[in-house]
Amino acid sequence: MAANQPTTLRTEVDLGILSAPETLEVFEHAAEQFVKHNNDMSVEIWAASRDWFMEEWGRDTFISLPGLLLARKKYDDAKQIFSRFSGREHDGLIPNVIKQDETIYNTADASLLLIHALKEYVIATDDWPFVDQLMPTIRNVIAGYMHGTAYRRGETEHEIKMDFQDGLIISPAQATWMDADPSGNGSAIVTPRNGKCVEINALWYESLRFIIAAARKLDQDADTTEWEKTANLVHESYAAKFWNPDENCLYDVIEGDIHGGAVRPNQLFAISHGSDLLSLEQQLGVIAAVQKDLLTPGGLRTLSPRDSNYRGHYDTFAPMPEKDPSYHQGTIWPWLIGLYADSLRIVKREQGVAEAEIYQELKSVIAPLVQFCLDSEFKSLPEVFSGDSPFEPGGTKSQAWSVAEVLRILKIVNPTFVA
DSSP states (O other), X not given: OOXXXXXXXXXXXXXXXXXXXXXXXXXXXXXXXXXXXXXXXXXXXXXXXXXXXXXXXXXXXXXXXXXXXXXXXXXXXXXXXXXXXXXXXXXXXXXXXXXXXXXXXXXXXXXXHHHHHHHHHHHHHOOHHHHHHHHHHHHHHHHHXXXXXXXXETTEEEEEEEOTTTOXXXXXXXXXXXXXXXTXXXXXXXOOOOXXXXXXXXHHHHHHHHHHHHHHHTTOGGGOHHHHHHHHHHHHHHHHHHEETTTTEEOSEESSOTTTTOXXXXXGHHXXXXXXXXXXXXXXXXXXXXXXXXXXXXXXXXXXXXSTTOOOOOOTTSOHHHHHHHHTTTOEETTHHHHHHXXXXXXXXXXXXXXXXXXXXXXXXXXXXXXXXXXXXXXXOOSEEOSSTTOOEESOSSBHHHHHHHHHHXXXXXXXXXX
């Protein structure tokens, strides 16, 4: 650990720093470190700016894009990235990783996250002609997930497909962001999450609703019948199947991974991305579960401390077999604070809470991470923190989606901030 790098998060923070111009300057500079402009005028978002992951990851790109680019009004850069990944779409999948000599497609969420980011783009710009340009890609994604697609890893085909009985997407092991495997060959996957994942299906529902809205906006109404039937089926199935009455929140995975009842942050996608998938009472249950077990000053734990699989310490410098089992089994990820903030805002608005009061709560949620960034030698945010106090930082020293999601919420609570 570098001498000037904070070793813990401050829990008591002056909220005045959130509106200070120098704070925005620090975050703007941090954000720019991940946006790479190439000599051929193309634009990339790298997952990290130090250590490792210094390349394009599809999942990281589209989680990060709203904060790194849309919140900063870098719309032309955003369009280039959408077009770049769209050009690499294959059977409804976009790449998980783009390396110099290889493109890897082992992800069930990146394609759906692209559609979410495109939805945010059009909300910010009203640029429907650009959405029209990407409609062939969006159609391929929907068709691929609905009728079945697959990626090859090694000698094995891994299938992603819809269950026509309930409209829900079935995905293979190690296809979501919780993908640690210290063996590197699929023999020691820590959190398989095979089956029907709570966030994949919230994103699936959002994607269906978006393509229906886009088709209507672009006068392509004749194409929406199958999508509407599927979206309605997902709406009918989602809460009925994912609701966990024992925990008063959502299962993480159903009909697959035997650890699917684990209390994890992925359930927040049902609120932040899932629109009307849950009743207000169910949304409140999810928020309460997250607040009880997962919320920390550095973001959200990846697993409840009450779980027997919970690991509260992450040692960046330990060998893979020692550190990977804790990567998504309790370790805190800062980027998840964006999901929580969005979900909290949605629920509070439904309850009729005043906007000023909501913003004040959101400020208190992100303040420790903002302070950490300001205190850091690297003027950035790390990949993870340990799940147990004092929440030591770990992983890469500067992670794109950590910075992006805090910056995005920072701009929401400070509407006068401009890029």
